[in-house]
Amino acid sequence: MSTQSPAAAKRSRSFTSISIDLFERLMPDAFVLAIALTALVAIAAAIFAPRGTPAVILTSWYAGTFNILGFAFQMILILVTGHALAYSPPIQRGLRRLISAIRTPNQAVTVTFLVAAAASWINWGFGLVIGAVLAREVAKQVRVDFAWLVAAAYSGFVIYASGPSGSIPLSQASAGNALNIVEKITGHIVPFSQSIFSAFNVVPTLLVLFIMPFVFILVRPRAEEMQVFVPPSESTAPVLDQTRTRVLFARRIERSALGSMFLAAAGIAYVAVAWMGGQLTVDINLVIFLFLIAGLALHGSPLNYGDAVKNAAKQTGSMMLQYPIYGGIMGIMTTTGLAQIISSSIAASASAETLPILSFVSSIFISLVIPSGGGHWAVQGPFTIPAAVALNASIPATTMAVAMGEEVANMLQPFWALPVVAIAGIGIQRVMGFTVLTFIVSAIVYGGALLLLV
Numbered sequence: 218m219s220t221q222s223p224a225a226a227k228r229s230r231s232f233t234s235i236s237i238d239l240f241e242r243l244m245p246d247a248f249v250l251a252i253a254l255t256a257l258v259a260i261a262a263a264i265f266a267p268r269g270t271p272a273v274i275l276t277s278w279y280a281g282t283f284n285i286l287g288f289a290f291q292m293i294l295i296l297v298t299g300h301a302l303a304y305s306p307p308i309q310r311g312l313r314r315l316i317s318a319i320r321t322p323n324q325a326v327t328v329t330f331l332v333a334a335a336a337s338w339i340n341w342g343f344g345l346v347i348g349a350v351l352a353r354e355v356a357k358q359v360r361v362d363f364a365w366l367v368a369a370a371y372s373g374f375v376i377y378a379s380g381p382s383g384s385i386p387l388s389q390a391s392a393g394n395a396l397n398i399v400e401k402i403t404g405h406i407v408p409f410s411q412s413i414f415s416a417f418n419v420v421p422t423l424l425v426l427f428i429m430p431f432v433f434i435l436v437r438p439r440a441e442e443m444q445v446f447v448p449p450s451e452s453t454a455p456v457l458d459q460t461r462t463r464v465l466f467a468r469r470i471e472r473s474a475l476g477s478m479f480l481a482a483a484g485i486a487y488v489a490v491a492w493m494g495g496q497l498t499v500d501i502n503l504v505i506f507l508f509l510i511a512g513l514a515l516h517g518s519p520l521n522y523g524d525a526v527k528n529a530a531k532q533t534g535s536m537m538l539q540y541p542i543y544g545g546i547m548g549i550m551t552t553t554g555l556a557q558i559i560s561s562s563i564a565a566s567a568s569a570e571t572l573p574i575l576s577f578v579s580s581i582f583i584s585l586v587i588p589s590g591g592g593h594w595a596v597q598g599p600f601t602i603p604a605a606v607a608l609n610a611s612i613p614a615t616t617m618a619v620a621m622g623e624e625v626a627n628m629l630q631p632f633w634a635l636p637v638v639a640i641a642g643i644g645i646q647r648v649m650g651f652t653v654l655t656f657i658v659s660a661i662v663y664g665g666a667l668l669l670l671v
Contacts, residue, residue, distance in 0.1 A: 234442050237364070237650030244646045247535065247631040251542040258549050258586055266553035273553055281548015282541045288589065289540035291505065293533045296636045298508035299346030300529035301522060305515035312354050322361045322437055326369045327430040329355055333373025334426055338380035342504045345633065348373050349640035356446035362438040363446040367641045368651030369433050371634050375659045378624035379413055379422045382504075384590035385598075385620040386412040396591055398598035399612055411613040418617050421666035425659050432654055444647070472520060477513040484510030532639035543632055547587050556583055556596040565604075572610040573618040573667045576601050580622025581660070588632035590623050614671040621663040628656035 244250065259278070262269040302308060315332070319325050329351055337344025348370030356363050377383060388396035389407040400406050412418065438444075470476070484506060491497040516522040550556040563579040580597060587593045597619055605615040627633045629652070631645050638645050 234438070236653060237647050240650040240653070241646045244649060247635065247645050248538050248542070250631065251539050251546070254586055255542060255546050255549075258546050258555065262549050262553040262555045265558055266555040267558070269553045269555065274549055277548040277552030278545040279548075280552070282545040284548065285540055285544025289536065289544070291502070292540065292636065293536055294505045295342040295508070296346065296533060296536065296639065297526055297529040298505055298512055299342060300350070300532065300640055301525035302508050302512040302515065303346055303350040304525055304528070305512060307515050309354075312351060316351070316355050316358055319355060319359055322359060323434050325355045325359045325361050326366060326433045326437070329366055330369040330373050330430055330433065331426065333370045334376055335373075337374045337377040338382075338422075340382045340504055341374065341377040341380075342382075342508075344374055344377060345371075345636050346640065349637040352641055353446065360443075360445055362443040363641070364444060364643055364647035365433065365436075365438055365651055366446075367637065367643055368648045368655070369429075370641075371637045371648060372429060372433075372628065372652055372655040374633060374637075375429075375624055375628055375655055376422050376425060378590060378620040379418050379617075381409065381413060383413070383620050383624070385594045385616060385623070388591070388594065389616050396594055396598070398594070398602050399616060402602050402606060403612065407613050407616055412617050415613060415617070417614055417666050417670035418621075420670060421621075421659075421662045424662050428658055428662070429655060432658055433651070436651065436654060472518045474517045476519040477517060477522060481510045481514040484513075532636075532642075535639060536635050539632070539635060543588065547589065547592050550583075550587055551592075551596050556587060557600060559583060560597040561600040567604060567608065567610075569608045569610040570671075572601075572605055572608055573614040573671050574664060576615050577618040577622040577664055577667055580619045581626040584623045584626035585630050588623075588627065588630045590620070593623055594619060611671055614667065618667055621667070625656060625659045625663060628652040628659065 245253070255278070259274050262274055263271070303312075316325075316328065319328055329348065332351055333344055333348030335344075336347045349367065352363070352366045352370040355361070356366055378385060381387065384396070386407070386409065388394045389399045389412065390409055391397060392400060392406050394400075397406065488497065488507075497503070512525065513519070513522050516525055559582065560576075560579055563575045567575045576597070580593070583597055584593055587596060598616075601615055601619060602612065604610070605612045629649070631649065634645055634648065634652075638648060
């Protein structure tokens with residue numbers, strides 16, 4: 218019989234249980250949090266922003282709510298087409314082979330984090346989807362705390378902006394890009410050799426990849442704290458009368474692979490033509506397009522793919538609710554001048570040596586209310602780059618500092634976690650109880666690199 222006092226028991230609680238308890242107690246539902254952020258930003262704009270009148274705040278909030286709809290639909294399509302692709306029979310067989318050797322929780326969390334990180338570095342949309350799907354499949358095989366595993370999958374996203382699909386380094390390396398603020402101000406681009414492949418970016422990225430599996434292993438929930446994955450009950454589709462469908466032309470067409478193969482072939486042909494013509498743009502639309510044609514090809518018939526998309530679409534409700542709310546927040550931040558006040562005040566107090574690290578810190582704060590990389594850069598870039606030119610600071614380092622701050626802040630901001638938790642089927646609060654550690658570690662590592670390697 219245990220004689221441990223309640224006070225001693227409380228002291229022996231793990232960091233994991235304390236962190237999760239704090240997030241579950243203090244962090245409201247992500248939709249409610251978005252509403253609270255809207256109110257906070259509106260109040261701050263009214264007090265500090267140069268154009269923070271009630272009329273401007275209200276009109277910019279309304280405009281921002283609908284200005285984000287195009288992006289919101291792109292994100293929904295990323296989730297739906299990525300989910301459908303990930304659950305195609307060939308991809309599922311590949312995932313099962315990938316995780317077949319996993320036997321322990323430590324192996325599970327390490328593989329999940331590293332695969333999600335590699336996928337996110339290649340393309341952020343693919344990383345979000347494959348990480349969540351992988352976490353579900355691993356949790357079916359190994360008994361682990363599911364939120365812990367999903368947090369590892371989402372934590373792989375922490376290096377996305379340090380890769381070639383990051384909107385900030387990609388736009389600054391693309392001549393003529395509307396968001397290439399460096400080119401507009403200096404007449405030059407920032408090639409990948411000076412940004413994502415620089416020592417101040419490669420070294421911290423590799424350090425994060427090395428450190429984070431050990432961090433997750435150290436904070437693995439105890440057996441009594443564990444909440445395991447319970448697969449949802451699968452609804453079985455009605456079985457078709459095969460004797461009848463053989464004579465029904467429409468049913469045979471539905472189950473034929475011809476339609477899918479036609480669209481897939483047309484998609485491949487377009488990519489080939491655009492590539493050879495030098496007109497292929499690697500952006501979110503291309504990712505959605507590739508997910509679409511690959512999913513069509515791997516599911517076989519159009520009807521099979523349609524069923525997969527219907528199943529994936531069930532996960533999109535929270536995204537449809539929250540993205541317009543964040544659009545309104547972005548509208549207030551940019552139109553009233555509140556974001557410019559934050560970034561320009563930081564830049565004004567900087568020197569050539571401190572501008573990158575100060576840009577990193579301010580980027581973290583701005584990302585909490587403007588979590589979209591492109592939208593964030595459109596606000597912070599026009600003030601940060603002129604400051605770098607005036608101070609003779611490193612433009613590549615200052616540019617990447619903003620990107621680093623944005624990716625690090627995502628570990629505290631539920632905006633990008635929405636697709637992950639939707640696919641995984643888990644609440645955001647428990648996951649954030651773990652990703653706060655990813656935030657702390659990556660902030661120290663990337664911040665240290667900006668101080669020591671620039």
